[in-house]
Amino acid sequence: MLFLYTLMLINLNKDSEPVKSNMVKIAAVLGGGCLLVVLVGCLKQVGVADPVLLKDPGLGLVQNLGKVLFNEFLLPFEISSLLLLSAMVGAVLLATKDPKQKTV
Amino acid sequence: MESLTNTIKLVPLNHYILLCSIIFSIGVMGVLLRRNAIIIFMSIELMLNSVNLLLTAFSVYHGDASGQVFVFFVMALAAAEVAVGLAIIVMIYRNTNSVDTNVLNRLKW
Numbered sequence: 645m646l647f648l649y650t651l652m653l654i655n656l657n658k659d660s661e662p663v664k665s666n667m668v669k670i671a672a673v674l675g676g677g678c679l680l681v682v683l684v685g686c687l688k689q690v691g692v693a694d695p696v697l698l699k700d701p702g703l704g705l706v707q708n709l710g711k712v713l714f715n716e717f718l719l720p721f722e723i724s725s726l727l728l729l730s731a732m733v734g735a736v737l738l739a740t741k742d743p744k745q746k747t748v
Numbered sequence: 749m750e751s752l753t754n755t756i757k758l759v760p761l762n763h764y765i766l767l768c769s770i771i772f773s774i775g776v777m778g779v780l781l782r783r784n785a786i787i788i789f790m791s792i793e794l795m796l797n798s799v800n801l802l803l804t805a806f807s808v809y810h811g812d813a814s815g816q817v818f819v820f821f822v823m824a825l826a827a828a829e830v831a832v833g834l835a836i837i838v839m840i841y842r843n844t845n846s847v848d849t850n851v852l853n854r855l856k857w
Contacts, residue, residue, distance in 0.1 A: 668780075669781060671780075672777060672780035672781045673777060673781070675776070675777075675780055676774075676780060676781075677773075677777075679773050679776055680770065680773035683772075684769065687762060687765055687766060687769070692760050692762055693760050693762055693809075694760065694761065694809075695757060695758050695759060695760050695761075696759060696760070696761055696805060696808055696809050697808075698808055703807070703808065703811060703813055704808075704813075708813055709813055709816055712813045712814065713820065716814070716817075717814075720821060724821055724824045727824065727825070730828075731827075731828035731829075731831045731832050732831060734831075734832050735831040735832055735834070735835040736835075737835075738832070738835035738836060738838075739835040741842075
């Protein structure tokens, strides 16, 4: 969903793509590279783990996931529904134009 | 097809973690490098999705379904974040006619 919007919006203002200075680019690549190096270095310390095997074939089935979701995680599920509702209301509030500004 | 599934069964957990850390680093670099607000959002999405991948891998590794349920919550959170964020970006675009985050440095004062 997001990527559809992104393609729509990026093609509109392709010319106005802002350019960052070389200093910032170098610093960003250095920072991101350092993060990657640290993560990989940490992983090197760990021995090789067992292969990821699906021992229980029914683990990822919708039925079993639904049972977990609606029994153990019922309260977080309801809270996330509240979150989505408030996000929708907020998005509509933010994106609609102010009627007072239109008259001016 | 049979050999493919047999090969997939041999992939150790380390490789999943490595892939996820690479994707996460790409996301971090995208946030730091790009100035277009929409592309920054895409990078944040990339970071969230790499964590999702790791959660599912660990869920299968431990044989516990809780990790996969948690992925649902991360997805819902990402959807809410994208909805509000896109609305804010549309408002910024309407006010300043650009999605350049550099315009926003006036928020400092």
